[in-house]
Amino acid sequence: MNKIIYTITFLFSVTFLFAQTAEKENLKQNEAAAARKTEELPNGWKKTGKINFLFNQSAFNNAWMAGGTSSIAGNIGLNYDCNYKKETIVWDNKFIAAYGLTKLKGAERNTKTDDRLEWNSLFGKKASGYWYYSAFLNFKTQMDSGFDPTGATRISHFFSPAYLQVGPGMLWKKSDNLKVNIAPATSRLIIVDGQFTKLGTSFGVEQGKTIRYEFGASVSGYYKLNLMENISMENILNLYSNYLDKPENIDVDYQMNLVMKVNKYMSANVSFQAIYDDNANPVKSEVQIREVFGLGVNFGF
Numbered sequence: 001m002n003k004i005i006y007t008i009t010f011l012f013s014v015t016f017l018f019a020q021t022a023e024k025e026n027l028k029q030n031e032a033a034a035a036r037k038t039e040e041l042p043n044g045w046k047k048t049g050k051i052n053f054l055f056n057q058s059a060f061n062n063a064w065m066a067g068g069t070s071s072i073a074g075n076i077g078l079n080y081d082c083n084y085k086k087e088t089i090v091w092d093n094k095f096i097a098a099y100g101l102t103k104l105k106g107a108e109r110n111t112k113t114d115d116r117l118e119w120n121s122l123f124g125k126k127a128s129g130y131w132y133y134s135a136f137l138n139f140k141t142q143m144d145s146g147f148d149p150t151g152a153t154r155i156s157h158f159f160s161p162a163y164l165q166v167g168p169g170m171l172w173k174k175s176d177n178l179k180v181n182i183a184p185a186t187s188r189l190i191i192v193d194g195q196f197t198k199l200g201t202s203f204g205v206e207q208g209k210t211i212r213y214e215f216g217a218s219v220s221g222y223y224k225l226n227l228m229e230n231i232s233m234e235n236i237l238n239l240y241s242n243y244l245d246k247p248e249n250i251d252v253d254y255q256m257n258l259v260m261k262v263n264k265y266m267s268a269n270v271s272f273q274a275i276y277d278d279n280a281n282p283v284k285s286e287v288q289i290r291e292v293f294g295l296g297v298n299f300g301f
Helices: 002-022 024-040
Strands: 044-058 071-086 089-104 111-128 131-141 154-156 162-175 178-191 211-228 231-242 251-261 266-276 287-300
Touching (some): 044 266, 071 287, 111 287, 131 178, 178 231
Antiparallel strands (some): 071 089, 111 131, 131 162, 178 211
């Protein structure tokens, strides 16, 4: 488990260091101008959002000797930021929604490639320098049913599981694109439909129950950068340790979104997510990996 945490933290750190080196000259040249621009930014709401559609398709005829299965896949995603600033107060909100399906030729059921619904809210009151006293809320769930690898048994559906985290802490925020929040007294609720706990534990919720309460520490980091012209990378890292049960088993959720812009409306998109949660599978704890690549159509607002 420690190797997993070290590896993901290392990747997050390397991304940060790489960006610092790549942009060193630009930062030197534009430091004064950027500082003035920041000071001149008006108070109030700043809202930005993007909707993207990804499409993948492969086809093989019967004469294709190398083998292969024809498939069609589509993904739709929403990434919306709604941030507020007023003198010594900041309030950052991020909404993420994504859903995707793959249809394999001859398969009876479509397979999900993505299913996320998440809201992050972070409130800060200026303390000193880049530091703020903070309070945060994180909610995440899914929109559609999930099935085991055989496709015969449903193991999840909308709002089951659902995760809710709240807690006070300290926020270090240099900009909207670079911030870290440390919350050493975080409460977390895991909610699961009773149908999934009739026969045993599900997502950490004990048999016969629908809610699990945890109390622990949360660390979240966000970093968005431009690797080069028209190529941007968004990194989101969340760590959580439950004081009440095996605090050494740290839950890890790392997301990376890479956008390679072709023009105003089209881009190639890569989404990567790695999750470690020993409550997700009580029999065998494994790292969950999800990766999606495709040509996208984007609409900004």
